[in-house]
Amino acid sequence: MNLLETLRLAVSSLLRSKMRSFLTSLGIIIGVGAVIAMVAIGDGARANVQKVFDSMGTDLLIILPGSSNSGGARGGFGSQPSITWDDLEAIRTQVPSVRAAAPELRTSTQVFSEDQNWRTSVIGTTPDFFAVRAWSLAEGERFSEADVEVGAKVVVLGQTVVEKLYGAGFNPVGQVVRINKMPFTVVGVTARKGQSPMGTDNDDTLFVPATTFQRQVQAQSLGKYIPGALFVQADPTAGTARAWEDLTVLLRERHRLSEDEANDFDIRDLSEMANSRQQSTETLSLLLASIAAVSLVVGGIGIMNIMLVSVTERTREIGVRAAVGARPRDILAQFLIEALVLALLGGLVGAALGLGVARLLAARFQWPLLVRPDVIFLALGFSALVGVGFGLYPARKASRLDPIDALRYE
Amino acid sequence: MNGNRERMPLIALRGASKVYRTGDVEVAALKGVDFTVEAGEFVAIMGSSGSGKSTMMNILGCLDRPTTGRYLLEGQDVSRLDRTELAVVRNRTLGFVFQSFNLLARTSALENVELPLLYAGVSARERRRRAREALERVGLGERLEHHPRQLSGGQQQRVAIARALVNRPRLLLADEPTGNLDSRTSVEVMVLFQELRREGITLVLVTHEPDIAGYAGRVVVMKDGRILSDQRQQPVPAVVPPLEEAVS
Numbered sequence: 001m002n003l004l005e006t007l008r009l010a011v012s013s014l015l016r017s018k019m020r021s022f023l024t025s026l027g028i029i030i031g032v033g034a035v036i037a038m039v040a041i042g043d044g045a046r047a048n049v050q051k052v053f054d055s056m057g058t059d060l061l062i063i064l065p066g067s068s069n070s071g072g073a074r075g076g077f078g079s080q081p082s083i084t085w086d087d088l089e090a091i092r093t094q095v096p097s098v099r100a101a102a103p104e105l106r107t108s109t110q111v112f113s114e115d116q117n118w119r120t121s122v123i124g125t126t127p128d129f130f131a132v133r134a135w136s137l138a139e140g141e142r143f144s145e146a147d148v149e150v151g152a153k154v155v156v157l158g159q160t161v162v163e164k165l166y167g168a169g170f171n172p173v174g175q176v177v178r179i180n181k182m183p184f185t186v187v188g189v190t191a192r193k194g195q196s197p198m199g200t201d202n203d204d205t206l207f208v209p210a211t212t213f214q215r216q217v218q219a220q221s222l223g224k225y226i227p228g229a230l231f232v233q234a235d236p237t238a239g240t241a242r243a244w245e246d247l248t249v250l251l252r253e254r255h256r257l258s259e260d261e262a263n264d265f266d267i268r269d270l271s272e273m274a275n276s277r278q279q280s281t282e283t284l285s286l287l288l289a290s291i292a293a294v295s296l297v298v299g300g301i302g303i304m305n306i307m308l309v310s311v312t313e314r315t316r317e318i319g320v321r322a323a324v325g326a327r328p329r330d331i332l333a334q335f336l337i338e339a340l341v342l343a344l345l346g347g348l349v350g351a352a353l354g355l356g357v358a359r360l361l362a363a364r365f366q367w368p369l370l371v372r373p374d375v376i377f378l379a380l381g382f383s384a385l386v387g388v389g390f391g392l393y394p395a396r397k398a399s400r401l402d403p404i405d406a407l408r409y410e
Numbered sequence: 411m412n413g414n415r416e417r418m419p420l421i422a423l424r425g426a427s428k429v430y431r432t433g434d435v436e437v438a439a440l441k442g443v444d445f446t447v448e449a450g451e452f453v454a455i456m457g458s459s460g461s462g463k464s465t466m467m468n469i470l471g472c473l474d475r476p477t478t479g480r481y482l483l484e485g486q487d488v489s490r491l492d493r494t495e496l497a498v499v500r501n502r503t504l505g506f507v508f509q510s511f512n513l514l515a516r517t518s519a520l521e522n523v524e525l526p527l528l529y530a531g532v533s534a535r536e537r538r539r540r541a542r543e544a545l546e547r548v549g550l551g552e553r554l555e556h557h558p559r560q561l562s563g564g565q566q567q568r569v570a571i572a573r574a575l576v577n578r579p580r581l582l583l584a585d586e587p588t589g590n591l592d593s594r595t596s597v598e599v600m601v602l603f604q605e606l607r608r609e610g611i612t613l614v615l616v617t618h619e620p621d622i623a624g625y626a627g628r629v630v631v632m633k634d635g636r637i638l639s640d641q642r643q644q645p646v647p648a649v650v651p652p653l654e655e656a657v658s
């Protein structure tokens with residue numbers, strides 16, 4: 001008897017008890033569905049994390065000034081300014097592994113349009129900042145180096161600020177907003193970025209030249225030190241690790257630190273942060289997928305259970321088949337293929353189910369829907385393996401029945 | 411070679427015995443039986459209940475093996491064959507008809523009859539053709555798609571006979587084929603058997619009824635696992651009585 005005949009035999013015998021066949025493969029359906037859904041969810045979450053980190057800017061390092069040490073109480077990083085404007089210039093021009101660098105001076109303040117006001121964060125910086133932090137402009141343009149040079153009263157608004165001051169969809173370029181009672185001309189609006197990795201609204205901010213920030217917003221004179229952090233974009237071919245080394249060497253040299261002195265600054269590799277975040281989502285999705293895989297094995301045991309019952313119930317049928325010339329291997333093949341078909345059909349239905357769930361969840365959490373065909377094939381292959389693995393014992397049992405005993409079985 | 415094969419008996423049991431062991435109790439169902447059937451014979455086996463008729467038939471049908479002794483079928487010692495080889499012999503050389511029909515439930519008459527051909531590796535189309543032919547042969551050409559429970563006992567037994575015949579065996583074995591049938595249906599089956607006998611098929615059947623044994627050309631009587639007597643006779647031609655007579 002060839003494979004096709006055996007397959008037809010198996011299918012018609014499964015169709016004879018549809019409900020039981022369905023319930024038998026339910027374990028596999030749920031197992032495969034869960035594996036596919038879990039992997040898709042894990043991939044979606046990972047892609048989401050990736051997206052969020054990409055929105056921060058790629059190949060990113062952040063330099064924080066050193067800690068203060070007054071009266072024995074040691075402040076955290078950033079409490080003592082130690083990075084100078086000259087350091088920034090040196091970083092921009094002397095380090096080949098750095099592509100761009102920009103300061104970030106930050107405070108929060110009330111801004112006023114003609115008829116609205118809103119409290120938001122103000123960032124003082126240089127034009128490079130937009131490239132380093134992956135901000136693109138939706139309207140108008142960023143301010144220029146010259147604006148920074150002269151301390152021009154120009155501003156680039158984030159989308160949320162535009163919404164609060166003017167309403168959504170308004171183009172405010174050319175309008176005047178007041179910050180600290182000073183009129184600032186709006187020169188651009190950044191494109192929407194959404195959530196930051198920390199869960200805050202990236203777009204609830206506005207950008208002014210660093211010089212203007214110090215003079216007008218903070219009403220201070222320009223000093224030697226940068227009262228904030230530096231964002232540095234590494235050259236992608238060099239990589240952030242290399243840039244980290246180069247920056248450390250440069251700053252230690254410029255700050256004239258001797259061998260046994262600690263750094264008076266702190267450089268953090270944000271791409272590394274992204275990687276570790278990435279790894280934890282990966283670990284989580286692996287965990288979920290392995291739990292789902294266990295349910296596949298449980299489904300296999302369900303198949304074995306029902307196949308054993310079926311072999312006992314059909315003892316006379318086996319006897320009849322043997323009496324008219326079925327060889328032990330024909331009987332073995334019949335029951336093995338029944339188990340295989342149960343598992344594979346369960347796998348197919350489960351795959352469809354898993355895809356549906358993944359799609360639903362992706363829509364719910366606004367993740368990208370990522371379905372990897374290799375996962376589907378793997379899950380189907382695994383369920384086939386489960387079918388053969390757990391079907392083998394009942395099938396062997398059937399094939400070893402003695403024809404005359406089987407015929408006598410009541 | 412072929413001529414040699416023609417001269418040897420189709421069936422030859424040599425000192426065949428069968429011991430059943432149930433727990434500590436041993437039952438000797440066959441006690442060193444020598445039994446020979448030439449090709450073309452029609453043999454009826456009789457004997458009281460428990461005399462070992464079914465035990466011998468199961469051995470002849472390669473469904474079971476003798477505990478000691480030899481069974482030569484077409485000159486081949488089948489008591490030495492393994493399970494797979496026995497399955498092939500059951501499939502190719504002989505057909506078996508059971509008292510309880512042993513048809514597959516929820517399976518059409520046609521599919522039941524196709525079964526031996528399925529395991530013989532015959533193509534689907536050829537299977538269908540030959541199964542239909544066999545069913546027509548036993549007078550069930552109109553009942554191809556019926557399931558066993560939609561058929562009368564006599565019809566079911568005829569399906570079983572069609573199944574036994576479909577692979578064109580040399581030997582047809584029947585263990586009380588008319589045991590569950592009324593006398594009229596029994597005679598119908600015997601008409602068919604006598605026809606098969608004329609076509610050259612060798613038949614061995616077990617029966618309790620002397621009437622049925624009368625249709626055979628040789629009657630073997632068993633007792634306590636041994637052959638008590640073995641006589642040739644002039645077979646009575648089987649004729650189905652007209653319907654009115656059967657009713658009266």
Ligand SMILES: Nc1ncnc2c1ncn2[C@@H]1O[C@H](COP(=O)(O)OP(=O)(O)OP(=O)(O)O)[C@@H](O)[C@H]1O
Nearest residue numbers: 430431432437439458459460461462463464465466
């Ligand atoms: N599977 C078995 N296990 C144990 N003993 C058995 C088995 N089959 C048959 N026997 C015993 O072997 C003996 C012969 O049985 P067998 O079935 O051959 O008799 P039979 O002549 O066919 O009887 P009947 O006319 O009632 O069918 C009996 O004593 C029976 O109890």
Ligand SMILES: [Mg+2]
Nearest residue numbers: 463464465585
């Ligand atoms: Mg019997």
